[in-house]
Amino acid sequence: MSLDWITVGHIDEVPFLGSRVVRTDHEDIAVFKTANGSIFALIDKCPHKGGPLSQGMVHGNSVSCPLHNWNISLESGEVIGPDQGCTRTIPIEVRKGQIYIGLCKK
């Protein structure tokens, strides 16, 4: 499987401990930045009830869904703690300050 790397913006446009949304044809992707500046991307949908993870609170390397406070790992997309489930992760890279996300070639 090969990926298209698409630039979506500059790293400074995503707030620390925050998130921005990249809108694609069929789904939203949430781009997260942690306190130390690490960047992650997940499908913007909580595995629980589909809440927009981009609107949640980021802490450590995880995000709490705004709807029911499930905790999702930014690295793996897996639910942390007592609940279970997984959100798809999206390949993401930063080069010279630009954020690139990797989407499957159609």
Next chain:
Amino acid sequence: MKEKLVIVGNGMAGIKALEELLKQDPDKYDITVFGAEPHMNYNRIMLSPVLAREQSYEDIIINDQAWYDDNNITLYTSEKITDIDRLEKIVVSENGRELPYDILWLATGSNPFILPLPGKDLPGVITFRDMRDVEEMLAASETYHDAVVIGGGLLGLEAAHGLELNGMNVTVVHRADWLMERQLDESAGFLLKSKLEERGITVLTGADTKELLGKERVEAIRLADGTEIKADLVVMAVGIYPNTTLALQADLECGRGIKVDDKLQTSDSSIYAVGECVEHRGKTYGLVSPLYEMGRVLAMNMLGANNKYRGSVTFTKLKVSGIDVFSAGSFADGPEVEDVVFRDARQGVYKRLIVLDGKLIGAVLFGDVDEGPWYFQLIKDKDNIADLREYMIFGQSLAMGAETADPLVAVSALPDEAEICGCNGVCKSEIIKSINSNGLFTLEDVRSHTKASSSCGSCTGLVEQLLKLTLGDAFETSTVTPMCDCTDYTHEDVRHLILLKELKEIPHVMQELQWKTPNGCSKCRPALNYYLLCALPGDYIDDNQSRFVNERAHANIQKNGTYSVVPRMWGGLTNANQLRAIADVVEKFEIPTVKMTGGQRIDMLGVKKEDLPAVWKDLNDAGMVSGHAYGKALRTVKTCVGEEWCRFGTQASMSMGIDLEKLTWGSWMPHKFKMAVSGCPRNCAEATIKDFGLVAVESGWELYVGGNGGMKVRACDLLCKVETKEEVYEYCQAFIQLYREEAHYLERTAPWIERVGLQHVIDQIVDNPEERSELAEKFIYSQKLVQKDPWAERASGDIDAHEFKVLAKIG
């Protein structure tokens, strides 16, 4: 030079307080401790297991000499303080040593009562209070055969049990008609007696000791009815009384104990007292958990905090293996008191729950005490138990649904090697061993010794259960509820430390308070942001990323990720211009649902996030601002039409509502805050289920507080009645500020008031005009800083523009 802190007493209370102090600030004081006993600081409540030879003296030492050395504490054991020179601030010991102090703690504990009977001074007559008594009992059991314990209370029975295990022939002589009459009712006392008799202990109740007989050593006791009982050893366990000798000599105010205020200060402002020697609000305590609660309060106050000790609810559990007795709260009889009783004669089980005014006030359990902690919690919480009542006696799992099985049973059934803490690989037996051998009492203790539950924290509950299981009544169930798993500090501690250390931003708080996670969690971050803004409104740095999405987006997130928008309608009033603007916005942005809220406003639901700034712009243009329907903030002020229109109205409720809303809008709170104003006692605005409600009467306004119409309905308490508008404003502002300063984050006014007590609120707001005006001033100051419409700031695109725009659109 450091201030000199001198502690008189090397027992549990004083040293616990000292440990708490050192935890916060190990270098603040130059510390000296005087202990009258020759022993190190040991765990007095574990004397019974030592007597039962289940543990040794070494097992129950809490702090050894190395601890004092490591913390630079000077310790003098076997050295009693005999005098305090309060003028010169010097303590004098029996050896003539003089030591100056700046702050003095009295932790002199209590003394056992010695019945003034003939023969009380004979060798072989002892009490059950300290290590020396235990040593003497153990020695006696090797030489002698017959023991009499005078007193069938907690301590007496534990002594009897221990002596019996050591092979002595034991008789308990108890003056009241049943055992442990202060903790048990007659039925449970009877069951206890039978159980002890099965063990071979003779129990005489209603038996009054008149004389101790013997020449060289005690040989027998004689009762009032003339019966003589052979005794080579007599243990008097008839109660304790606070040791006030030193305090009285120093002319400190004493009643039954050394009198202290809520700060644990005695009548001399340089002298504090803590532990069993204390009389607080007319009460003295002889159990361990209140001592610890006092210790924490005292330690924080030494660092400049203004923490208050408000007394403790205690429970009792007998430490006699195989005999399960639990008692908590009150079990007085009376016409209004209702009982729920369960008996199982064959199993030897007796349970009695005492209910007053729909609340559980007491519990006596015999034979099956697993539910004790749950009942104790219900007693402390003072919650209405109507829903639980029918099945309550059968335990939590039946009363609350089958899925909540009793965790204590589950934990006790776990095998020794069961892994409790997965993060740090700690098993059950390691934790129990550490609790016993290191004399641990709190969750923090276990965390620091074993690391269990110190990482992800998901096993915290299990560790607490193990503490309960191992310690019984010694576990501090009531004291430590940390703010979240990221810290061991309670909400109160964190708030005090923010003020003390003048912390202005969240990373600083986490650094100084040694947060255990890199940037907190979704529980503590919003709380910290709120505590900072409340403590230092002009100086703190708000962290937008620590606010819940609704407060970042200034709208309410809905289940499909869209938002709802509620403009403010002052006092529930609107007009044609506003309604027209709302209608236009609904059409322009294709808003699918428009709904009246319960707070007399209009809710537009289903707005896309990107549209929010434009929606706000149009509403702003028609003169509308944010209704803060999304915030932990002042929400709505609901009104009835009042005197302006209503034929029954006695005051102008609409304009009062508008005035109050203008004063208070924009303020951030621990939780949402709703108000209402009714123009007459018919109360059409439902003001008596609001956080702050007004009901007009002919002569003025009745002020109501602490109501809630939500999950748990609670009618308001009447705070007071006032006459003028200006008074209403001031009381309202002062009440809000008190709530802002005292409630935990996410605690509504209803549970807050139940926690601190209505009287406390009355004391601060009604009975104390200076405090009231000071609170109102603080509120007014912080309002000046926040009364800016957040919608207007964002509609212009000046603030948080990124919040409402997608980063990129692709494909």
